[in-house]
Amino acid sequence: MSRTETGARKGASPRPKNKLARANDRVLILMTLPAVILYSLFYLYPTINNLRYSLTKWDGFGEPEFVGLNNFSRMLTDDTIFNKVLSNNIEFTFLVVIFQTAFSLLFAIFLLKNSRSATFLRTLYFFPTIISSVSVAMVWQFLYEPNLGPINVFLKSIGWDFLALNWLGSETVTLRAIAFTQVWFHVGQMMVVYIAGLQQIPAELYEAAEVDGATRWQQFKAVTWPMALPTTAVVMAYTTIQSFRAFDLVYSMTQGGPNNSSSILVTLIYLTAFNEFRFGYAATQSIFLVVFILAITALQRRILRTRY
């Protein structure tokens, strides 16, 4: 083994010992440059620029006018639409995370053992994941159609007229109807994540539990749930971020309507900027969203790590 390369091994030596290792490092850093430049210029820089825009009143075309922290104070104290959308987003995220996590775990348990039917159903449940949000939105718009849509026609045919709601046109149910679609859309994807996690649980644990005469429910409580907690943490974190990103779905289904009742923060940012031409204010909302997500992610990690 060449001594020079041992120095370049990760962890093999605390510091590069010689010229070759340092020269190699320089090449390695050079290899990251195209990515660093593209990402910094076209993604990071535009995001950080929000800080600058947020201090201005700007229609996106003319000269931005400096207004100090006005946007922030208005957003936090005196904007009923922003408040409404923020609480929409919290409800949406909460519903999606709870139901998507619960159902993906349930179906993962149901389909854990490899069999022909299990493989087929996994393929089927995963299927919506590959379709575009816009297509999914079109399909569900049809299914939810209040008069002729299949859902309401079915509900009326079994006499449940009281449940035949105006799914995408009512201020009370639209957000939940979209949350349902979101769960339908991604439950199969998270189920696959769970299956991978559950298959790591040693079979002996279940055998031991069975010897002790544990029921299915007891086995779930004593073995599956505690052993699957790391996977649950991953699923919940991913689903949370996914729910904050549901721009395509919400925008294509309702554009946040009626009366902002189904708007979430990402759609609000878009509409504030490109429908109302209030770019400075939209930048302020963007900063809020970034801080909010980072806070939620940190909180989630803390809860899931410290407790288990």
Place this chain on the structure above:
Amino acid sequence: MFYKISRIFALTFLAVLIIIPVLVVVFGSFKTDLELMTKPLALPENWTLNNYRTLLDGGEIVTNFRNSSIVTLFSVLITLFISSLASFGIARVINVTGRVLFVLFSLGLAIPAATSIIGIYELFVRFNLTNTLHGLVVINVASTLPISIFILTAFFRQIPNELYESASIDGARPFRLYRSIALPLSKPSMAAVAIFLFVITWNDLLYPLLLITQADLKTLPLALLDYRGEYAINFSMIFTAVMVASVPMVVMYLSMQKTFVSGLTAGAVKG
């Protein structure tokens, strides 16, 4: 007993919940709009290709399909190349830069794309990149680098050092090690990332909506929204367009299921 019954009930319920919308769309694209509205679940009485003919005669969908193909192909290939280079560098570099860069890219993972649209729009207007397909490629590459680098770096870190060492004796330098050892070994990971990128780029609405207004440059998801307006909620036509837009992904999914599933869950598992 209770478990078995509820299991079968739940499995059937979700299966129906997915199969029915699929059938409604597939059958609907071969029906008249009236028939779709009155009997959404039935087989078409007369299988007609009229919807497809009308759509193709319009010609726009062919252009949209071409735009989506160009943008997706170039975005995926460029992202794969740049991100694999960078991931190799990040995984192998021994000073602190690797960790700093990794954190820098990880930042892009948690933040929703919508929070950067104002800055992106301003920048692209300034560089004359709006209403261009290459502009779309640029933003797709920049925005998918974090997730690609995240997955690939994790993979490159798993390659045992011994493999590199044997080549290093022959004096191979980083780029040679990347090309002749890391890349060949990472084929399954690269395929998974490629599929992941394919799906999100082909299906993306946000960036085309932000940057493209010219009809002949629109991609499929953006065009679908237009069709909805144009055909005044004529769902059989809309479903025909949905079929055209979904065919490539469906064909790929059915022929490469394993890669699809691992690709679309890799980000989550490693996150």
